[in-house]
Amino acid sequence: MSDTGKSTHSSGEAAYASLIEALRSGEFAPGDRLREEDVAKRLDLSRTPVREALRRLENNGIVEHRPRIGAVIRKLSRTEIVELYEMRIVLERTAARMAAQHGSEAEFDALDHMNARILDAQDTPTLGAAINHDFHEALYRAARNRFLLASAEAINNTLILLGPTTYLDPDRIRIVVSQHGDVTTALRQRDGDLAADAAEAHLQTSLRYRLKGMST
Incomplete structure (x- = not known):
């Protein structure tokens, strides 16, 4: 070239x-x-x-x-948002389960640190949302699977189309931080099934907030 x-x-x-x-x-x-x-x-x-x-x-x-x-x-329809989260749940359950097996304690420490930063940034919703993006990306990287990571990157790009962050609600941030904590606790216990369930519960909550925002 x-x-x-x-x-x-x-x-x-x-x-x-x-x-x-x-x-x-x-x-x-x-x-x-x-x-x-x-x-x-x-x-x-x-x-x-x-x-x-x-x-x-x-x-x-x-x-x-x-x-x-x-x-x-593009603007995503309600149906597309549900479909997007369905795929996120499939991928993130897998990522959490694999991270529990392959992730390092240093990576889990980094996840906890990012989670604390999200809480500290509750007065700056866009910053908290950006750190949240980094948290989920770090979870995928801890899974040690390049093909899973590539699939996640395609999904994460589409997340841009969801519109404004739901972090404008302080209660939402507290729930996010608590649910992230459930994920990292399961990772430290090396319990893949528990980590997968915690990841799904977190995304189901996120979906509910998204759909609630569309109806207001």
Whole structure:
């Protein structure tokens, strides 16, 4: 590949990563239109890598192209949200069970540390949500299975489409921290079944909050 090709590819990766981060932080939200020139200006990039990044987001089902409008961030329907959580539960039960077998005490310490940071960030919901994302990613990494991790990454990208965080409710944060604690306790006990059940209970609660938010 030529230096120009490598540069374009690198810029495209940077544009994609920046767009993902902007979506996670709430800078862009489901339903927003993503005009190439506006995104390029905001990210301080040329339109070519931005176009590449938008195409990749479309391939991943995060952005859809609408006639006469252009690229728009998708909104998930109630049915799609339920289906998404069904898959999360399948994957996260597996991750928790495998992490109980393969994870290290240092990794479990890191999970507890992130959980404490979520509680400390209760006055900054977006920060708490970002740490929560890191918590779940660390759980998958502790499972020591690259194919499981790849499947989780595809699901986690779609989570961006859920919209604003549910961490605006202080009670929600306390429940999250408590349920994360149930997961890490089971991991330390090396009880895979208990860890899997705790992970599922946590996601079922998360789904209930999501659906409740849609009905208000």
